[in-house]
Amino acid sequence: MRCSLFTSLVSLATIAASVMSASVPAAWEAALNKRDEPKYVFAHFIVGIVASYTQADWTADMQLAQATGIDGFALNIGTDSYNPTQLGYAYAAAEALGFKVFLSFDFSYWNASSTADIAGYISTYGALPAQFMYNGDVFVSTFNGDGVVDWAAVAAQSQALFACPNWQAASFAGASGLSCGFNWNGNMTTAGDEYYLQELGSLAYMMRTLSPKALRLTSNAAHTAVSPWFSTHYGPASYNKNWIFYSDWLFQPRWEQVLQLAPAFVEIVTWNDFGESHYIGPLHPDDPEVYAGGATGAVQWVTGMPHDAWRDVAAPYIAAYKAGAAAPTVTTEELVYYYRPTPKGATCTDAVPQPTGYEDDDDLVFVIAMTTSDATVEITSGSNAVVSIDVPAGITTVSAPMAVGSQTFALTRGGATVMTGTGGLQVSDSCTVYNFNAYTGTVTA
Ligand SMILES: *[C@@H]1O[C@H](CO)[C@@H](O)[C@H](O)[C@H]1NC(C)=O
Ligand SMILES: *[C@@H]1O[C@H](CO)[C@@H](O)[C@H](O)[C@H]1NC(C)=O
Numbered sequence: 001m002r003c004s005l006f007t008s009l010v011s012l013a014t015i016a017a018s019v020m021s022a023s024v025p026a027a028w029e030a031a032l033n034k035r036d037e038p039k040y041v042f043a044h045f046i047v048g049i050v051a052s053y054t055q056a057d058w059t060a061d062m063q064l065a066q067a068t069g070i071d072g073f074a075l076n077i078g079t080d081s082y083n084p085t086q087l088g089y090a091y092a093a094a095e096a097l098g099f100k101v102f103l104s105f106d107f108s109y110w111n112a113s114s115t116a117d118i119a120g121y122i123s124t125y126g127a128l129p130a131q132f133m134y135n136g137d138v139f140v141s142t143f144n145g146d147g148v149v150d151w152a153a154v155a156a157q158s159q160a161l162f163a164c165p166n167w168q169a170a171s172f173a174g175a176s177g178l179s180c181g182f183n184w185n186g187n188m189t190t191a192g193d194e195y196y197l198q199e200l201g202s203l204a205y206m207m208r209t210l211s212p213k214a215l216r217l218t219s220n221a222a223h224t225a226v227s228p229w230f231s232t233h234y235g236p237a238s239y240n241k242n243w244i245f246y247s248d249w250l251f252q253p254r255w256e257q258v259l260q261l262a263p264a265f266v267e268i269v270t271w272n273d274f275g276e277s278h279y280i281g282p283l284h285p286d287d288p289e290v291y292a293g294g295a296t297g298a299v300q301w302v303t304g305m306p307h308d309a310w311r312d313v314a315a316p317y318i319a320a321y322k323a324g325a326a327a328p329t330v331t332t333e334e335l336v337y338y339y340r341p342t343p344k345g346a347t348c349t350d351a352v353p354q355p356t357g358y359e360d361d362d363d364l365v366f367v368i369a370m371t372t373s374d375a376t377v378e379i380t381s382g383s384n385a386v387v388s389i390d391v392p393a394g395i396t397t398v399s400a401p402m403a404v405g406s407q408t409f410a411l412t413r414g415g416a417t418v419m420t421g422t423g424g425l426q427v428s429d430s431c432t433v434y435n436f437n438a439y440t441g442t443v444t445a
Pocket of ligand 2: 189191192193195
């Protein structure tokens with residue numbers, strides 16, 4: 001079955017493949033019965049960093065999301081004074097495009113006394129045409145905040161809610177006002193999802209992608225939002241947040257898990273969290289203010305590091321998920337590559353040391369091959385000899401050892417080159433910043 005999509009180049013890929021070929025446990029039956037219901041894909045959008053946005057900026061982002069098959073943005077809000085301005089733009093832009101939005105209250109900022117304030121937001125925005133409604137109710141979500149507010153009380157003060165907060169599985173017992181759970185955590189297997197589904201019972205499930213928690217966890221993992229590609233590098237003079245989560249093989253395998261579990265909702269984390277390097281939205285070279293943290297912040301590891309190519313991988317998976325298909329359909333062949341800018345052993349002239357956990361990364365260059373029939377991926381990294389890897393029809397992630405210099409990728413079939421291209425960034429061991437973000441790009445025919 002779909003495990004054939006995985007090339008067992010490394011043990012991790014083998015683990016992922018063997019787990020995914022396991023038979024579906026009985027605990028999932030209730031969830032699988034929901035396959036016939038409409039499916040929705042959202043992307044987590046941090047409103048707290050877009051104070052400078054115009055409505056046109058919102059429109060541009062939403063158009064890119066729509067082109068990927070994303071139905072709406074989960075609008076992550078704290079208590080910023082510019083919330084009304086930006087939410088006004090967001091709801092207006094979405095309405096004009098037929099896109100959907102909902103509020104995702106960030107409980108790093110909201111608290112047990114916030115019930116009336118949250119209800120006020122829901123009353124104001126829940127009534128607007130772009131609000132995502134589910135079963136006739138206002139859809140609302142959160143980041144953190146297990147049990148901090150009672151969602152039945154929020155609904156009593158606002159509107160009927162389809163509340164899908166980000167809660168830990170252990171918190172569901174006795175909770176009131178919940179229709180759904182949003183699982184922020186997970187790991188390389190579907191074990192975390194399976195456990196969460198069990199605890200949810202008959203409630204709907206919102207699954208997060210891109211990123212399950214990494215297998216090789218760092219000690220601070222338990223207290224941190226878990227992410228797809230995750231690297232952040234704020235020094236002690238800034239947010240003092242300097243670690244990675246191992247993400248080498250996360251992106252495409254997690255989409256396979258989405259197809260396998262077929263939850264009611266999927267939330268891509270994130271559209272624009274530049275600080276933690278898990279954005280799939282566009283860069284903002286003309287407005288680097290949106291990269292949080294000023295001159296010593298994310299601008300250092302985000303500038304010139306596009307992630308747009310990952311949307312090309314998401315699109316066929318989103319289409320398959322919505323169709324209830326077991327596998328994505330590739331109609332246009334493409335190679336999506338990703339790699340770090342620097343070997344992990346390089347010494348940079350950086351006052352902030354390497355992020356915690358950096359040793360976990362492997363010095364590899366990755367290609368997600370999207371092919372319509374059997375083919376061969378060729379990766380030439382720096383002065384290394386070309387590495388050739390056979391891939392079946394479908395979507396397959398492969399890798400080759402990284403070397404400094406230019407990175408060249410080709411797809412061949414029967415000895416003929418179908419497409420070839422060179423990565424937009426050279427790998428270098430001379431560096432001013434310990435940048436463990438990924439550079440992505442595409443090769444097309
Ligand atoms: C709790 O949240 C409210 C907004 O609902 C905010 O005004 C208040 O400052 C917060 N209190 C604390 C102690 O953070
Ligand atoms: C994945 O999550 C499940 C459920 O929480 C847990 O039992 C399992 O140990 C986790 N696996 C890893 C490798 O962290």
